[in-house]
Amino acid sequence: MSHKTIINIGPFHPLQEEAEFFQLHVDGETVIDVDVRLSYNHRGIEKLDESKTFDQVPFVVERVCGICSASHPLAYVQAVEEIAHVDVPERSLYLRTIVNELERLHSHLLWVGLAGHFLGYNTVFMWAWKYREPVMDVLETATGSRVNYANAKIGGSRRDISDEQLREIDKVVGELHRPLDMLTNAVLDDPVLHARLKGVGILSPEAAKAYGAVGPTARGSGVPIDVRRDDPYAAYDLVDWDVVTAPGCDVFGKAVVRLLECYEAIKIIKQCIKQIRPGEIDAKVESIPPGEGIGRVEAPRGETFHYVRSDGSNRPVRHKIRAPSYVNIPTFKASCIGQQIADVAITLAAVDPCYSCTERMCRVVDADTHVQVYQFADLVRLSQQKTDRMRRS
Amino acid sequence: MNPSEIVIWFIGAGLGTLLLGLLLKWVDRKVTARVQWRVGPPWYQPMVDIIKLMGKETLMPVTARGTGFLLAPVIALATMAVAATILWRSLWDPSSPFLGDLIVVIYLLAIPALMTMLGASASGSPHASVGASREMKLLLSYELPMFLAILVAVARSGWTFQLGGLVTAQAQTGPVVFSISGALAMLIAIICMQAKLGLVPFDVAEAECEIMSGVYVEYSGPALANWLMTRAMMLAVMPLLLVEVFWGGLYRQAWWGFLSFLGRYVLLVVLVVLIRNTNPRLRIDQTMKVFWFGLTPVAIVALVLALIGQAEGIAWL
Numbered sequence: 001m002s003h004k005t006i007i008n009i010g011p012f013h014p015l016q017e018e019a020e021f022f023q024l025h026v027d028g029e030t031v032i033d034v035d036v037r038l039s040y041n042h043r044g045i046e047k048l049d050e051s052k053t054f055d056q057v058p059f060v061v062e063r064v065c066g067i068c069s070a071s072h073p074l075a076y077v078q079a080v081e082e083i084a085h086v087d088v089p090e091r092s093l094y095l096r097t098i099v100n101e102l103e104r105l106h107s108h109l110l111w112v113g114l115a116g117h118f119l120g121y122n123t124v125f126m127w128a129w130k131y132r133e134p135v136m137d138v139l140e141t142a143t144g145s146r147v148n149y150a151n152a153k154i155g156g157s158r159r160d161i162s163d164e165q166l167r168e169i170d171k172v173v174g175e176l177h178r179p180l181d182m183l184t185n186a187v188l189d190d191p192v193l194h195a196r197l198k199g200v201g202i203l204s205p206e207a208a209k210a211y212g213a214v215g216p217t218a219r220g221s222g223v224p225i226d227v228r229r230d231d232p233y234a235a236y237d238l239v240d241w242d243v244v245t246a247p248g249c250d251v252f253g254k255a256v257v258r259l260l261e262c263y264e265a266i267k268i269i270k271q272c273i274k275q276i277r278p279g280e281i282d283a284k285v286e287s288i289p290p291g292e293g294i295g296r297v298e299a300p301r302g303e304t305f306h307y308v309r310s311d312g313s314n315r316p317v318r319h320k321i322r323a324p325s326y327v328n329i330p331t332f333k334a335s336c337i338g339q340q341i342a343d344v345a346i347t348l349a350a351v352d353p354c355y356s357c358t359e360r361m362c363r364v365v366d367a368d369t370h371v372q373v374y375q376f377a378d379l380v381r382l383s384q385q386k387t388d389r390m391r392r393s
Numbered sequence: 394m395n396p397s398e399i400v401i402w403f404i405g406a407g408l409g410t411l412l413l414g415l416l417l418k419w420v421d422r423k424v425t426a427r428v429q430w431r432v433g434p435p436w437y438q439p440m441v442d443i444i445k446l447m448g449k450e451t452l453m454p455v456t457a458r459g460t461g462f463l464l465a466p467v468i469a470l471a472t473m474a475v476a477a478t479i480l481w482r483s484l485w486d487p488s489s490p491f492l493g494d495l496i497v498v499i500y501l502l503a504i505p506a507l508m509t510m511l512g513a514s515a516s517g518s519p520h521a522s523v524g525a526s527r528e529m530k531l532l533l534s535y536e537l538p539m540f541l542a543i544l545v546a547v548a549r550s551g552w553t554f555q556l557g558g559l560v561t562a563q564a565q566t567g568p569v570v571f572s573i574s575g576a577l578a579m580l581i582a583i584i585c586m587q588a589k590l591g592l593v594p595f596d597v598a599e600a601e602c603e604i605m606s607g608v609y610v611e612y613s614g615p616a617l618a619n620w621l622m623t624r625a626m627m628l629a630v631m632p633l634l635l636v637e638v639f640w641g642g643l644y645r646q647a648w649w650g651f652l653s654f655l656g657r658y659v660l661l662v663v664l665v666v667l668i669r670n671t672n673p674r675l676r677i678d679q680t681m682k683v684f685w686f687g688l689t690p691v692a693i694v695a696l697v698l699a700l701i702g703q704a705e706g707i708a709w710l
Binding site: 007008013026028029116117120126127192341342343 | 526593675
């Protein structure tokens, strides 16, 4: 006897803090289909950027996402630097690398905590977030803010990190080794965690490639792609580090990738601090010539891609952002079907989906006629009608 | 015992267990907070939560069947009060024959789970129906090993099903837990207690991040407060049952008897809290495997050991 129901995860659900909507078609406890519905949060950032000058845009794009707030500006800045053919000073390259790797550290620790929470393991949640705190503090000391670092700037870095601050960063990331060992061992040795994570949410390397998965989602399926190695930027080709992959293709593999990447991040930061030399941090770009450029940055969730076109004025005429979650979220079609409901929560979380990055536009379709409604002209008309009503009353 | 005495015991034990349960809920929250490097709430927080919920509106989903939906938490709370009365009474005065015996208590303790299923099914929410089916599987999983474990204590106490008789027998031969079979049985009973309380790793029926507190998802206001009180009383009653059946009950002849009882009781509660904080949630199929293929065979071994021990007169077996 089969009993088919629809279980809604979202639009508001304790699984994730943002608005997301997954409709699970369930037979008993087994998921037979999943309907991914995005776009509950349209903010129009790309359009907004066209009204800002080139130097103002980094402050807007770092608000695309509160966690990748170093990756988005860096990708944008690299795209503009490609248009203007700027040689960024070496010290600035190192500074960018340090801030971006600190961002990766705090983002991965955040994920470990959330994954624990999704499994009902709230102690791991609280512990991981406690150990994340020093990383946030050191980011605040070095850049002036816990969340929006305003670090990258066209042609270099906005502010220098003093030797004293570098020593502090070195000390803090060094001290992170012990808690990381503890968390890693907790994941690798705990039989109950093994039971919940191994063989769950299998995303085969073929499926990962077919859906275009990036970042730890792909690397957890044994696909070794990493922009930091494939298309080096900042100082990643000047330091020694490894691309971490895991063979299991399951949620366990993705957890292992993230935990081991924390060690790589520490390794990169420590080398950067050792190798960094005093010098200029800003190439002082005067103007942006007409042209188009792209910037690719390996954000904690995968490759974030920015495209910028310039017509020679002081504003970008087009700015396009593709965030990693946008390509990672569709992999649920491959990884969730056939799972138990209990496993879906952690499978969805294993991608570390970031909705604020992904959802910047939506389309409304009439369910009966399949005609697209509320297009741009409709919205303008609605808005004008409202203004009219307000004026009349 | 005359009827008025029974009524006094019922009201006293019911209210007392409720207050004790809410206090233990605070112990749970405080210990959890300390384990997680948080501060934790003040001691009266669980009580304030209940009072606040009592003043709220009970929302009824349009899909719900009202009678079952609202009756379920009330019946669950009432059964817990009865179970608490029987347990406290037999603990206080083991020699007096009272209303019920061990079998009645075991049945009474199963009713809240049944009522949870009833209420969840009556609510008409798909999340609750998944929760209800999980609750049912959970009940089927832990009842058998739990009963076998209790049977070990019964066998060791000369086949008495009277709670008072169990306590009296242990006063003569020593607590059940100080033997191989008794220790095994108690271990199993502790794990079953965790499942009965619906705490991690066995909180599958609620599973916040999967099915949004499942069975309780549609409850609000006084009805939800009713469930919270039932859960709090359960937290107070289950360790009490274990102390009585396996660990000697209350020794009333000296002042340290009360202290030692309190120590054992709180130890069991803290153990529950620690288990819940050091494990992730198991899937329902994994839970069933643990109970049926892990704990049930061990419980049978413990029972066989206890029978051999009784037949051959080996006290430590």
